[in-house]
Amino acid sequence: MLPAPFIEPFSPPRRILMGPGPSDVYPEVLAAQAKPTIGHLDPLFVEMMDELKALIQYAFQTNNEMTMAVSAPGSAGMETCFVNLVEPGEKVIVCRNGVFGERMRQNVERVGGVAVVVDNEWGEAVDTDQVASALAANPDAKFLAFVHAETSTGALSDAKALCALAKQHDCLSIVDAVTSLGGVELLVDEWGIDAIYSGSQKCLSCVPGLSPVSFSPAAVAKLKARKTPVQSWFLDQTLVMGYWDASSDGKRSYHHTAPVNALYALHESLRLLAAEGLELAWQRHADMHQVLRHGLQRLGLKFVVAEACRLPQLNAVYIPEGIDDAKIRKQLLENYNLEIGAGLGALSGKAWRIGLMGFGARRENVALCLKALEEVLA
Amino acid sequence: MLPAPFIEPFSPPRRILMGPGPSDVYPEVLAAQAKPTIGHLDPLFVEMMDELKALIQYAFQTNNEMTMAVSAPGSAGMETCFVNLVEPGEKVIVCRNGVFGERMRQNVERVGGVAVVVDNEWGEAVDTDQVASALAANPDAKFLAFVHAETSTGALSDAKALCALAKQHDCLSIVDAVTSLGGVELLVDEWGIDAIYSGSQKCLSCVPGLSPVSFSPAAVAKLKARKTPVQSWFLDQTLVMGYWDASSDGKRSYHHTAPVNALYALHESLRLLAAEGLELAWQRHADMHQVLRHGLQRLGLKFVVAEACRLPQLNAVYIPEGIDDAKIRKQLLENYNLEIGAGLGALSGKAWRIGLMGFGARRENVALCLKALEEVLA
Incomplete structure (x- = not known):
C-alpha cells in the first residue's frame, strides 16, 4: 500500500476578488x-x-x-x-x-x-x-x-x-x-x-x-x-x-x-x-465603473478598450512602462489580499484586468483597489 | 422586461442519504x-x-x-x-x-x-x-x-x-x-x-x-x-x-x-x-454491510446479487411481492427523512438500492434504516 499523505485542512484567506472571475461571492x-x-x-x-x-x-x-x-x-x-x-x-x-x-x-x-x-x-x-x-x-x-x-x-x-x-x-x-x-x-x-x-x-x-x-x-x-x-x-x-x-x-x-x-x-x-432587479444591477455596474475609471485615469492608467464599447465589469488597463507586472500583482495579493487579473493571450504581460462583477461591484472594493494601486505604483 | 420571480431562499431538510449517491456528506x-x-x-x-x-x-x-x-x-x-x-x-x-x-x-x-x-x-x-x-x-x-x-x-x-x-x-x-x-x-x-x-x-x-x-x-x-x-x-x-x-x-x-x-x-x-486510512475505510464498509445484511434478511428481503460478488456499499434487494415501491420510499423520505434508492433500468420497480457509502457507512444509519424499513413494511 502507498502511504497516506498527511495533509492539514485547507484554510484560504479572505481575498477581495477583482480579477476576471471568480468574483467576490455573496x-x-x-x-x-x-x-x-x-x-x-x-x-x-x-x-x-x-x-x-x-x-x-x-x-x-x-x-x-x-x-x-x-x-x-x-x-x-x-x-x-x-x-x-x-x-x-x-x-x-x-x-x-x-x-x-x-x-x-x-x-x-x-x-x-x-x-x-x-x-x-x-x-x-x-x-x-x-x-x-x-x-x-x-x-x-x-x-x-x-x-x-x-x-x-x-x-x-x-x-x-x-x-x-x-x-x-x-x-x-x-x-x-x-x-x-x-x-x-x-x-x-x-x-x-x-x-x-x-x-x-x-x-x-x-x-x-x-x-x-x-x-x-x-x-x-x-x-x-x-x-x-x-x-x-x-x-x-x-x-x-x-x-x-x-x-x-x-x-x-x-x-x-x-x-x-x-x-x-x-x-x-x-x-x-x-431581488435587486436586473436593471438596478446593470446600473450599479455602470456606476461603479465610472468611479473606478476616474480613479484609474487619475493614476495615469490607460484603458485598452475605447469608451464606446468598454465593459463596466471588466476594466483592462495597460501596465505602465517599466512596471513589473507580476511583482505588482503579488504585492496587491500579499499585502492587501486583493486579486486583480493578469493579461491573457495577446495582452499577457501588457495589461491588467480589473473586474467589477456582481457582489464585487461596490464602493468599498473600488476604493480599496484604487488606494492599493496608488500605493504599489508609487 | 420580463418580471423578476419572487423566490424564497431554499432550505433543504437534513436527510439521511442511503441511496446510490449522493451519500451523506461529511x-x-x-x-x-x-x-x-x-x-x-x-x-x-x-x-x-x-x-x-x-x-x-x-x-x-x-x-x-x-x-x-x-x-x-x-x-x-x-x-x-x-x-x-x-x-x-x-x-x-x-x-x-x-x-x-x-x-x-x-x-x-x-x-x-x-x-x-x-x-x-x-x-x-x-x-x-x-x-x-x-x-x-x-x-x-x-x-x-x-x-x-x-x-x-x-x-x-x-x-x-x-x-x-x-x-x-x-x-x-x-x-x-x-x-x-x-x-x-x-x-x-x-x-x-x-x-x-x-x-x-x-x-x-x-x-x-x-x-x-x-x-x-x-x-x-x-x-x-x-x-x-x-x-x-x-x-x-x-x-x-x-x-x-x-x-x-x-x-x-x-x-x-x-x-x-x-x-x-x-x-x-x-x-x-x-486520515482514516484506506484499509480501515474498506473494513468499515464491509462491517456495516454485514450488520445491514443480517437485518435485511431478518426482514425477509432478498439480495439481487450473490454473496460472492456483492458490494458492501450498495445493497440491492428485491421489493417484496405486493409492496408499493414509490409509496414505501415516500414514507421513508417524509416520515424518517431517509432516502433509499429506486431500482434503475432493468431493476426499476423491482428492487431498492440501499447505499452504505463513506460517511454514511455507520451504525446509526444502519440502525435507522432497518427500523424504518421494519415499520413501513409492517
Missing part, C-alpha cells in the same frame, strides 16, 4: 452551498430546480423552455452549444476579437464544422459591417457565433445588431454571455438570441463551476432535426432535458448526478439578482 | 466548501491543488502523474477516458452487466469507436472467461472497458483479473470506479489499471459534481500518439493538464475556471479518507 451564496445535501431526485430538490429554471430565464430575459444550468464551468457551456447544434460540415461564422472567440473557433472545428473567422483587433468590438459582409459572402452559413463581452479584453459587442444580422441571413446565433450576464443589458428573447451560455462565477457572484444555458425554439428545432448523434454523451441536451424537464408523466429521468450544492449556490445568487 | 466537507472563494490561479489555491493531486493518488493507490479531478460529475469522468483514449475506428471490448456498462458502450460509439459487448445478466459480476474469449476473438481490440462496482445492481467485478487479461492481450483497461473508490479494495498501480474515473458523491462522501481520474503512463502515451484531435475541447486532457501540472517554467496555464469551492470540498473529503 456571503449568502457560500452559506447556501453549505446546506445539507439532498438527493438529486428528491421532490424538494426537483422543486428547487423548477425555481432555478425560472431564475435563469429571468436573468437571460427569456421564455425559452430549454433553459438550464450545465453541470460544469462556462467552457462546457460553450461546448454544449456547439456540440448540440453544429453538425459536421456545417458552416459557422465566428467572430474573433479575443481569447474566447478563438475558443469558439476551436469548438467549431472539434465538432467537425467549418469556421469562417471574422477578425477584429484585441480590444475592439466585433465589427457589424464585417459580419454583414461575411454573412453575405457565405450564404451557406448556418450559424453566427460571437462573444458578447470579451473577458480577455473588456470589449462589449453589439449583440442586438449581430443577432438581427444573423436572422436576416437565416443563421442561428450562438452567444457567449459568460461575462455579460447580470452586468450589462442582455435581452435574449427581444434580441432573438438562439443559443446562449454563461458562467456562475462572473456577474452572478456565485461559486465557479456551473454554466447557465438557454436554447430558443429555433435552436431546439435544429437540435431535434439532427442527422447525426451529438458526439458528447455528457452534454447531449436531449438527454439532459429528460432530467431538467419532467416528461408528460411528471417523472424526471436520471442522466447524471446533479451538483446539488453548487445548484443551491446558483439558486441563491440568482435569487439575489432577481 | 459535515467538515460542507464547512470546507463554504470557505471564502479565492482565485483559481492564486498561489495558495495552486498549493491546495498539489495536495489534492497527492490525495487522489493515494485514494487510487497510484503514482500516475496524470491524476486530477475533472470539473464535472462522474459521467464526464467516463467521457474523459473514452474521448481522450479511443480514436475513431478503434475496437473496445465493453463489459455490460448494468446501466453503466451500457453507458460505456454509448461513449465508445459517440467517439467513433467500435464496441464489442460482453454481456452478463444484471446483478452478476463480469465473467472473466467470457472476457478472455472476447479478447482472443478480437485480436485487434485496443481497450477493455468495465465497471468495477455496478451502481445499478451492486455487483463487484474482479478488476485485478480483468486488467491482467487486458494486459495479456495488449489492451489498455478503462475502469469505472465511481462507486468502488473508498468503499472496497482498489489498487490502480498494482492491478495495472490504465484509465480510471470515479465520482465525488459516493464513498468519498463529498458533494456531487467532481470526477477524480487517473491515466497510467501507457494511457498517456496512447493519448500523445493520437492521430486525430480529441473531439471535446473541455475534456481534452492535454489541455487540462497544463493547468493541473505546472510546466517546466513552473507556470500553470489557464484552461477553464476551476470549481474552486467544490475542490475545497474534495480536498477535505480525501483528507478525511487519508
Whole structure:
C-alpha cells in the first residue's frame, strides 16, 4: 500500500476578488452551498430546480423552455452549444476579437464544422459591417457565433445588431454571455438570441463551476432535426432535458448526478439578482465603473478598450512602462489580499484586468483597489 | 422586461442519504466548501491543488502523474477516458452487466469507436472467461472497458483479473470506479489499471459534481500518439493538464475556471479518507454491510446479487411481492427523512438500492434504516 499523505485542512484567506472571475461571492451564496445535501431526485430538490429554471430565464430575459444550468464551468457551456447544434460540415461564422472567440473557433472545428473567422483587433468590438459582409459572402452559413463581452479584453459587442444580422441571413446565433450576464443589458428573447451560455462565477457572484444555458425554439428545432448523434454523451441536451424537464408523466429521468450544492449556490445568487432587479444591477455596474475609471485615469492608467464599447465589469488597463507586472500583482495579493487579473493571450504581460462583477461591484472594493494601486505604483 | 420571480431562499431538510449517491456528506466537507472563494490561479489555491493531486493518488493507490479531478460529475469522468483514449475506428471490448456498462458502450460509439459487448445478466459480476474469449476473438481490440462496482445492481467485478487479461492481450483497461473508490479494495498501480474515473458523491462522501481520474503512463502515451484531435475541447486532457501540472517554467496555464469551492470540498473529503486510512475505510464498509445484511434478511428481503460478488456499499434487494415501491420510499423520505434508492433500468420497480457509502457507512444509519424499513413494511 502507498502511504497516506498527511495533509492539514485547507484554510484560504479572505481575498477581495477583482480579477476576471471568480468574483467576490455573496456571503449568502457560500452559506447556501453549505446546506445539507439532498438527493438529486428528491421532490424538494426537483422543486428547487423548477425555481432555478425560472431564475435563469429571468436573468437571460427569456421564455425559452430549454433553459438550464450545465453541470460544469462556462467552457462546457460553450461546448454544449456547439456540440448540440453544429453538425459536421456545417458552416459557422465566428467572430474573433479575443481569447474566447478563438475558443469558439476551436469548438467549431472539434465538432467537425467549418469556421469562417471574422477578425477584429484585441480590444475592439466585433465589427457589424464585417459580419454583414461575411454573412453575405457565405450564404451557406448556418450559424453566427460571437462573444458578447470579451473577458480577455473588456470589449462589449453589439449583440442586438449581430443577432438581427444573423436572422436576416437565416443563421442561428450562438452567444457567449459568460461575462455579460447580470452586468450589462442582455435581452435574449427581444434580441432573438438562439443559443446562449454563461458562467456562475462572473456577474452572478456565485461559486465557479456551473454554466447557465438557454436554447430558443429555433435552436431546439435544429437540435431535434439532427442527422447525426451529438458526439458528447455528457452534454447531449436531449438527454439532459429528460432530467431538467419532467416528461408528460411528471417523472424526471436520471442522466447524471446533479451538483446539488453548487445548484443551491446558483439558486441563491440568482435569487439575489432577481431581488435587486436586473436593471438596478446593470446600473450599479455602470456606476461603479465610472468611479473606478476616474480613479484609474487619475493614476495615469490607460484603458485598452475605447469608451464606446468598454465593459463596466471588466476594466483592462495597460501596465505602465517599466512596471513589473507580476511583482505588482503579488504585492496587491500579499499585502492587501486583493486579486486583480493578469493579461491573457495577446495582452499577457501588457495589461491588467480589473473586474467589477456582481457582489464585487461596490464602493468599498473600488476604493480599496484604487488606494492599493496608488500605493504599489508609487 | 420580463418580471423578476419572487423566490424564497431554499432550505433543504437534513436527510439521511442511503441511496446510490449522493451519500451523506461529511459535515467538515460542507464547512470546507463554504470557505471564502479565492482565485483559481492564486498561489495558495495552486498549493491546495498539489495536495489534492497527492490525495487522489493515494485514494487510487497510484503514482500516475496524470491524476486530477475533472470539473464535472462522474459521467464526464467516463467521457474523459473514452474521448481522450479511443480514436475513431478503434475496437473496445465493453463489459455490460448494468446501466453503466451500457453507458460505456454509448461513449465508445459517440467517439467513433467500435464496441464489442460482453454481456452478463444484471446483478452478476463480469465473467472473466467470457472476457478472455472476447479478447482472443478480437485480436485487434485496443481497450477493455468495465465497471468495477455496478451502481445499478451492486455487483463487484474482479478488476485485478480483468486488467491482467487486458494486459495479456495488449489492451489498455478503462475502469469505472465511481462507486468502488473508498468503499472496497482498489489498487490502480498494482492491478495495472490504465484509465480510471470515479465520482465525488459516493464513498468519498463529498458533494456531487467532481470526477477524480487517473491515466497510467501507457494511457498517456496512447493519448500523445493520437492521430486525430480529441473531439471535446473541455475534456481534452492535454489541455487540462497544463493547468493541473505546472510546466517546466513552473507556470500553470489557464484552461477553464476551476470549481474552486467544490475542490475545497474534495480536498477535505480525501483528507478525511487519508486520515482514516484506506484499509480501515474498506473494513468499515464491509462491517456495516454485514450488520445491514443480517437485518435485511431478518426482514425477509432478498439480495439481487450473490454473496460472492456483492458490494458492501450498495445493497440491492428485491421489493417484496405486493409492496408499493414509490409509496414505501415516500414514507421513508417524509416520515424518517431517509432516502433509499429506486431500482434503475432493468431493476426499476423491482428492487431498492440501499447505499452504505463513506460517511454514511455507520451504525446509526444502519440502525435507522432497518427500523424504518421494519415499520413501513409492517
